[in-house]
Amino acid sequence: MEGEASRNRRRALQVLMADLKDQTDCTGRDLYTFGVYTGASIKFWLDRFASLKVATGQMWGFDSFEGLPEEAPGVALEGDEWKPGGFSAADQFGVYTFGEVRRRIEDFLGPSHAAKTRLVKGFFLDVLTQSLVNERRMQPALLIDIDVDLYLSAVQCLDWCFAQGIIVPGTVVRC
Structure with a gap:
């Protein structure tokens, strides 16, 4: 059975x-995934673009890889799994360094997708800086997949994307 996230994607x-339409060269536009977890969303997008023969720029994957941060004050959590530390990729893989998590994700993606993917580790509040786009030579987005579990995280991602000019006419945003 197909999940809701896959249908929305x-x-x-x-x-x-x-x-x-028939445009297949989108190398001047990058892909952005906020909320990588174990890499399934990245693999989904890269597999689909490859099967459609659409060339894109880099895939940027943002995650703490340590689980969730604190939610915004006053926002109720649906359950204990949404508390700080929930949904940790390190816990899911049973490894405890970012290098090991990155290797697991890259192995899952396969060599060609891993070569195209750049993972950015950290909580959004800390890593989504004004200088990040220039430092990493990020391009405007073709697609942004916001697969985060907290209201605060979604707001931080969207605010940064708009402020940094990542979202441009034609960008598709999936939340």
Whole structure:
């Protein structure tokens, strides 16, 4: 059975492909995933673009890889799994260094997708800086997948993307 996240990703891909029409060279536009966890969302997008023969820029994956941060004050959590530290990729893999987590994700992605992917480790509040786009030579987004579990995290991602000019006309944002 297909999950809700996969259905929503497929819808976003349909919208994007309709906008692109027959354009297949999108190397001047990057892909952004906020909330990498174990890499399934990154693999989904890179597999689909490869199967459609659409060339893109880099895939940027943002995550703490240590689990969730604190939620915004006054926002109720749905359950204990959304407390700080929940949804940790390190716990999921049973490893406890970022190097080991990165290797697991890269192994899952496979060599060609791993070569195209740049992981940015840290809580969004700490790593989504004004200088990050220039430091990493990030390009405007073709697609942004915001697969985060907290309201505060979604706001931080969207604020940064707009402030840094990552979202431009034609960018598809999936939340």
